[in-house]
Amino acid sequence: MIKRRNTRPRAFDPDPDAPARCCDMPSCQEPAGYRAPRSRDALNQYYWFCLNHVREYNARWDYYKGMSPGQIEAHLRADIGWDRPTWAFGQSAKGAKRATPNEEDILDPLDILGQNRRSRAERARAQAYQERTSAPAALREPLAILGLSWPVSMEEAKSHYRALARKHHPDTNNGDRNAEERLKKINVAFTIVKTHLLTESLEKAL
Structure with missing residues (x-):
């Protein structure tokens, strides 16, 4: 009996349309x-990576x-409605357009709306600064x-x-197992930080 050969590609096989070049990771x-x-x-x-680097990129x-x-x-609300406009129940599209007044069309002698706009702008700037200075999770x-x-x-x-590697290396700590375990954690932590910085550098360069 002749067995049929399975010709389906495996999930981790390279893309047949991949260009003949090296990985984009520096x-x-x-x-x-x-x-x-x-x-x-x-x-x-697309970026084009080797298997190890595409896994790192996808994980982040x-x-x-x-x-x-x-x-x-x-964005999530738009996805729920398939990116189509929606209106409140019992309200027409024409009515929905009139429901939200334009701030520029409202008389505002006390500059209340202007203060609100400035307050929103300050909050947006503070949030943007927080995002720039806070480490990724x-x-x-x-x-x-x-x-x-x-x-x-x-x-x-x-x-x-x-x-840190010199300080916690087992050879400088008389073979201490605690120092060895500490060094393992340091190696893993440095690999994660280094990979993130390389990916960030690649994104800026491309």
């Missing part, structure tokens, strides 16, 4: 067989990165292990890692 010379979207605004434009992919809570909520524990604050440069991370 300093990686492996073949680029796997694609990943550049951003939520360019889902049909956040579609809502950089969006405020209000923008995320608006995935980096908070690794940075704490390394004793680093955010933002951090690659040079600073490497220098701090080398100092």
Whole structure:
């Protein structure tokens, strides 16, 4: 009896349409067989990575990165309605357009609306500053292990890692198992931070 050969590709097989070039991750010379979207605004434009780096990139992919809570909520509401406009029950589309007055058309001698606009702008600026200076959630524990604050440069991370590696290496601690376990955590934390910084650098360069 002749057995039929299974010709279906495996999930982790390289993309047959992959370009003949190296991985887009800096300093990686492996073949680029796997694609990943550049951003939520360019889902049909891709980076090309090797298998290990596409896994790292996908693990850190956040579609809502950089969006405020209000923008995320608006996006989710649009998805629920298939990006089509909706109106309150029992209200027509024409009526819905008249329901929200334009602030510019309202007489405001006490500048109440102007104060509200300035207050919203100040809150938006404060939130944007908070987002820039706060470490991404995935980096908070690794940075704490390394004793680093955010933002951090690659040079600073490497220098701090080398100092910690020397301090906690078993050879300098008479083979202490606790020092060995501590060094393992430091190595994992540095790998996570380094990968994030390399990915961030690649996104800015491309």
